[in-house]
Amino acid sequence: MDKRFRVSPARMSGRVVSVAEAFGIGVDEEQLYTVFDEFEIDIKPGQVVLILGESGAGKTVLLRCLAEEMCRLDEFSPVADASEMRVRKNIPIVDTVGRDFSDALEKLSLAGLNEAYLFLRCFNELSDGQKYRYRIARLIDSGAKTWVLDEFTSVLDRVTARVVAYCLQKAARRMGATVLAATTHSDVAEDLNPDIIVRKGMGPHVSVEYRRPEPRECSILKDVIIEKGDRGDYEALKHFHYLGGLPNWRRGIYRARVGDEIAGVIVYTSPLLHISGRYKAFPHLKEMRRKNPKEYAKFVSNNFTRIARVIIHPKYRSIGLGVKLVKETMPLVGTRYVETLAVMARYNPFFEKAGMKRVDAPPPRDEILERIEAMGVKIVPGSWRKTASSLKKLPTAQLKEVKALCIRRLERLREMKVKSRSDLLRRLRKGVDLEAIAKTLMMIPKPAVYLYWENLTINQV
Secondary structure (H helix, E strand, O other), X not given: OOEEEEXXXXXXXXXXHHHHHHHOOOOOXXXXXXXXXXXXXXXXXXXXXXXXOOOOOOHXXXXXXXXXXXXXXXXXXXXXXXXXXXXXXXXXXXXXXXXXXXXXXXXXXXXXXXXXXXXXXXXXXOOHHHHHHHHHHHHHHHOOOEEEEOOOXXXXXHHHHXXXXXXXXXXXXXXXXXXXXXXXXXXXXXXXXXXXXXEEOOOOOEEEEEOOOOOOOOHHHHHEEEEEOOHHHHHHHHHHOOOOOOOOOEEEEXXXXXXXXXXXXEEEEOOOOOOHHHHHXXXXXXXXXXXXXXXXXXXXXXXXXXXXEEEEOHHHOOOOHHHHHHHHHHHHOOOOEEEEEEOHHHOOOHHHHOOOEEEOOOXXXXXXXXXXXXXXXXXXXXXXXXXXXXXXXXXXXXXHHHHHHHHHHHHHHHHOOOOOOHHHHHHHHHOOOHHHHHHHHOOOOOOOEEEEEXXXXXXXX
């Protein structure tokens, strides 16, 4: 494969003639410029190819020529170019990827966009790093066999660039896609972990290095320090978690630090008293609860600790930092079992990668909610205002009954240490407060996954 350009002045201006006179060159004849000559490369499907070279060396020309060749070959076609993908800029990104909701969350999470409120943002509202991750999600969603990325990570800070490079190769290898990426920045090579490195020099010089890359962790993790944290560390990252608020009954906070930056935080708390997944994982506990509730409560409190929050700074997502933070801190909490309930675990198995066992169990029935819905109240997930509109249609007597049921529900949740919404409880005890009623009804059990880890070095108490 070769590529040459014939160059001649576009027009014969006075200044062009002056250049010819000053340097003694002819301008009538075309000049031949060779980008590369007799270039050969052996690329197999599923390999990652990195083209390196300084600006003006011809990396983009080489990249485009390779992409054109691949378009003609069934094992590489179709080819998707990240820079040519149309982006719907004013639509929530969760609506632009995937066949359905679950597929969208899985693909966005694989690209490192795994935050509830982030799913609701539009492309224009994303940071440069998040836009790069979004394009990776679109490449995953495209179904293309070959992904093309020119000027790869050129506009990103170099830490984010390394993280994005790691996420790209991880996604591509999981999907079996071939990658062609061109950049001037050689610092991404370690995390992109390419099968082939092409070095494009100035003029026709091109060299090819074939490698045998082994799976390895992101280079950023070498700089991570896991240590005891405090409330200030949680406060620094809490706005990256959809729930917000520091959980009560805390037993420990640990942080992941990269230099002076807090990259992640994990919060351990006392266990919830009743979890259907726990009964499924440990059937004898259900019988213990039935026979002796006090003994059951004491056993759970002494032997279980709950992971209530794991928050990773967006810059460091999808590089294995969450796995590292969970895995290295679980042995430090001092109980036989560590457990958690996680919605994102349905789409991102990082708890399982950290060594936890997954137990799928339906959320417990909520008889109070069922009674209220039977009265004709429409509970609209995510919108207390629409739920309040439904409440307005109830007769006064029924509305008072709903209020009384909501008070009972909040008291029960507080006793079970599931939720502590004393603000709503105070408002409901004062009178009929539609907003407080609606927000109480919004507290619907989520389809979370139950996971647990057993520390065999600690005896049950």
